[in-house]
Amino acid sequence: MTDARVPPALATTVRLLADRASAEPDRMALVVDGVGALTFAGWAARAEAAAAGLAARGVRPGDRIGLRFGAAGWADYAVGFCAVHRAGAVAVPVPAGAPPGDLDRMLGDCAAAGLLHEDGAEPGWSAGWTATVAALEASGGTAPEVQVRPDHLAQILYTSGTTGRPKGVAATHANLTFGCGGRRRPFAHSEHLAHAFPIGTNAAQLMLVTALDARPTVVTLPRFTPARFAELIQRYAAGTVFVVPAMAIELLAAAVPDRYDLSSVLLLGSAAAPLPGEVASRLVTAFPRASLVNYYTSTEAAPAQTVMMYDPQRPGSVGRALAGGQVRVAVEGGGPERVAAAGETGEVWLRSPAAPRAYYGDDEASGRVFHGGWVRMGDLGYLDADGYLYLVDRAGDVVKSGAHKISTLRVEEAVYQHPDVVEAAVVGVPHPVLGKRLAAAVVARGPLTAELLRAFLAERLPAHEIPARVVQVDALPRNTGGKVDKRAVLQMLT
Known part of the structure; x- marks a missing residue:
């Protein structure tokens, strides 16, 4: 037909x-x-x-x-x-x-x-x-x-x-439906696309629209576990797989690449949260034939996004805007018109050619986030000379400790480099002199003392960026979308 x-x-x-x-x-x-x-x-x-x-x-x-x-x-x-x-x-x-x-x-x-x-x-x-x-x-x-x-x-x-x-x-x-209905169907290299995004999230909505428009059959499972998801990929020979970083971390921790054939995967997409560089490098090894792609967007900004195919020369970048979209870093406290210089940290804004979104029934909140087609992401970051975006932190998660402003994402990247660390979250906890000091909640493969981790970090971070407190936990608290809930982490550590 x-x-x-x-x-x-x-x-x-x-x-x-x-x-x-x-x-x-x-x-x-x-x-x-x-x-x-x-x-x-x-x-x-x-x-x-x-x-x-x-x-x-x-x-x-x-x-x-x-x-x-x-x-x-x-x-x-x-x-x-x-x-x-x-x-x-x-x-x-x-x-x-x-x-x-x-x-x-x-x-x-x-x-x-x-x-x-x-x-x-x-x-x-x-x-x-x-x-x-x-x-x-x-x-x-x-x-x-x-x-x-x-x-x-x-x-x-x-x-x-x-x-x-x-x-x-x-x-x-x-x-x-922006981008749908074109002459070529998305993900044409795949017969099956596998994901396990929970309903009620922006990532899940993308999968629903993908099922309507893309070439592959979308397959999912009633409950995510690393083994069940890996078996799903193997059984359907999925050519495209989408995960959130938490799922990727669980897949690696469960060593599923050693027990399941994941060679069918040609595109592995990560969405919903920044993918730590160390985790990305491990995924490249775990999925040997796959191009690893990191997607950066938000519920407010979609379908605007930046896309980054993993590049070991730029392991921390979330990429550049595609498909007619734009990314801009602006001076903090201003609008998207006050553009920051290359390499200068500022507020991240995204824009797409699609009809923009807005907060339902809340013009005041919309005015703070949506501006002439641009969307304030709530993140701080910078663009390099080639236009690649690097995130510094959530605007509300930057920790001011004494005279220093510290990126918790940067500290987490260093923590992830420890071979026994599975997952980590860093927050600022109250301090009577400094205002705040860093604390880290860490999921590890075995016992990992605070002293050992701090000694490891001392070779990678300046002294003021090394967490003063390290607590090993069984799991990090998450919201319904699968993102680490840093407010809950803060409660754990104070």
Whole structure:
């Protein structure tokens, strides 16, 4: 059948799914290992039936609908997400593990009308109607025709809250599907693309849109463990694999390259957080045929991003902007117009040609972050003479100790170089004289004393950058998006 692509300027998730269902009805779109799968025709038919069920519940264009699914519910989540859009409504993905208070705040903030959830799970919300996707599909009836345009609001995704209370980031269809519908399908070198991103994160949303537009079948699993994920890659001979740094660290710590065949992987992508240089170098060895690519973006900035193919000459860089995007480092305290000189540390801003995002219902917060298409990343960094971006730290994580401003990312990079260190997080803890001093929480393969680690770091860092306190822990605390929660680390160390 002829593949009649959706013109990129007209792309919406509704059009993308209809396009694939028409052109490749029997092609597998999504597989949840051991749980279920969707062909494009099946995905479209189920979404149509579920959209009819939404209409029967009174859902109208513009209504906000929450979606709360765990990893085992990826197929139903994909159906529910597209059904919400087919009904002209706005999808609000929320983490499955969000406590009731957070769930109430998120769904209350956007005035959600209802919540979709997976079978057998308690919805955990009582302020509106709740339903499973299966219940919507069984409602019968026909979904009314609704015009869904690229400039219509498509989703509200709440930030992980690493720097404060989560905020709802609103994206239109044009933003969400930017770059889709082109003549060549992404990741054309692969038959299968494997990931294990949790639903409710920006990375997961990228995988959902990838399933709609890219060539490979997207495969995931109901629960991530290093061995299960490595076995998934091996069994499907995945040519493309996406991880977050925490997963990469777990894969290396479990020595899965010694037990599984990972030679099918030609592209290994890392997203959601900076990838420590030492971890990157180990991944290159673990995945011998893969190009290792680090993606730097945020929920607010997407689809703007920098992309860096691992280069041992630039192990700490997160790359340069691609696909018509731009990256800029500006003088701290100013807007994106006050450009810093090459090598000068300042605030990192990103911009893409796509329709920008904004904070839902919060013009004041939007004004601090979004500026003329530019997005303030909340990170400090610098550009080298060739335009490669290097991150110094989160703006709120730079530690002022006495007369020194210290990058915790730089210290963590040095800690990772110790052969027994699996993972580390460095924060500033209160000090009566210096204001703050450094402390490190470290996950190690065996006993690692503070004295031994500090002696190791003394050969790599100046004295004021060596943590005064080192605590060995079993695991680092993380938020629902898988990022290290430095506020929780600080509580551990004070």
